[in-house]
Amino acid sequence: MEHRERHCPQPSPRCLVPLPNGYKVPVPWPKSRDMIWYDNVPHPKLVEYKKDQHWVIKKGDFLVFPGGGTQFKDGVANYINFIEKTLPSIEWGRHIRVILDVGCGVASFGGYLLDKDVITMSFAPKDEHEAQIQFALERGIPATLSVIGTQKLTFPDNAFDLIHCARCRVHWDADGGKPLMELNRILRPGGFFVWSATPVYRDDERDRNVWNSMVALTKSICWKVVAKTVDSSGIGLVIYQKPLSSSCYEKRQESNPPLCEQQDDKNVPWYVPLSGCLPRLPVDSMGNLVGWPTQWPDRISSKPPSLTTLSDAEEMFIEDTKHWASLVSDVYLDGPAINWSSVRNIMDMNAGYGGFAAALIDLPYWVMNVVPVHMEDTLPIIFDRGLIGIYHDWCESLNTYPRTYDLLHASFLFRNLTQRCDIIDVAVEMDRILRPGGYILVQDTMEMVNKLNSVLRSMQWSTSLYQGQFLVGNKGFWRPK
Secondary structure, eight states, X not given: OGXXXXXXXXXXXXXXXXXXXXXXXXXOTTGGGTEEEGGGSOOOHHHHHTTTTTSOEEETTEEEOOSOOTTOTTOXXXXXXXXXXXXXXXXXXXXXXXXXXXXXXXXXXHHHHGGGTOEEEEEEOSSTTOSHHHHHHHTTOOEEEOOOSSBOOSSOTTOEEEEEEESOOOOTTHHHHHHHHHHHHHEEEEEEEEEESHHHHOOSHHHHHHHHHHHHHHHHTTOEEEEEEEOTTSOEEEEEEOOSSSHHHHHOSSOOSOBOOGGGGGSOOSSOBOOSSBOOOOBOTTSOBOOOOOOTTXXXXXXXXXXXXXXXXXXXXXXXXXXXXXXXXXXXXXXXXXXXXXXXXXEETTOTTXXXXXXXXXXXXXXXXXXXXXXXXXXXXXXXXXXEEEEEOTTSOOSSOSSOEEEEEEESOHHHHTTTSOHHHHHHHHHHHEEEEEEEEEEOOHHHHHHHHHHHHHTTOEEEEETTTEEEEEOOSOOOO
């Protein structure tokens, strides 16, 4: 899968991506969950390829998403309820809040889970299915381009409450089991892995062999089966749980895979090869195992379990939350020339503790929180709060398609960034990510604001300065001839 991983061109391209013919202002949320303009994502291959499984259908000028899928024979809503009925302790939207959908297709699973107060990081590679992640983001559903290949995923350890794979075509036992050990790394202790695939419920030789290797692999990493069932349509699933304590690791007859060295846990997973060891379960400064976050929705404002125990850390976290709540309500939503009714997909390019996203939590937006790899690693705190995010280096291209976000927010990102790369390259990447009609909202030093303003105007953006410190940019439909 290395060929499907992200490879950045050198030097960074300084060209503006053209619009597809007939591109229109996207269908607004929530209507967009079920239908989008075909001309905005003109990829017909998946319509034909999956026509019997009701992933996506072309109807006139629209692509329609009826909530079908390879494993969702009775529809994705029934499938979601089936999972919770199989294991009621999942408690969608209270106990389970943040999940990862591996090989997500067009992300209908994550799209429908939003109704349950669950936020899903849906991911898939750019493969023969063409533009499935572009479909997802055009629909207004959180998603990112990614693949389990040779490198660690750009998420922190112990991040997700639940991981889901429905026929996601990952060979979990490949390379000594490294793909499944990568899921183990990013799954929270006590978290669940829901696997719906033919080896769970079919009995031919190939499926039996895959199942037997999965039994051996999950036993070696101390995952236990907490449920296994088949629904009325004949589709089956198994639910595994990651251990809550280290006792199983210590009792294993063979330490294979071995426990990771302590220092391995401290590296941000950015261009880091997949590991063949088991990360130790997280402990606090007193040596106690870190517990599960508070139930949602209290989780958003409660003290995050991974917050450092330094004396002023909790006070700083509380102050940061108050700061963003005030700034968003009193300034961002009330003042700058932003048409918030046209906004759905938001990216915070320098997310800190996720305070900006937390302040928007009751509004019909979702936020991809980006923690730059050269800044303090706060991404575990963001996941603890019940939010989602990724690591990234803004001197490189982001793992997304063109025109996938409505608003980019950046708080004091550029003053550190421009010591390593040119602000022009970052501005061109922002232009690529943002939809026509979309906005940027930037707070930075006046030197950085003036530099960025100059570049944006050269790309025919309209810009304004609010309260002498907030740069608001609006990207139009202009493209160079």
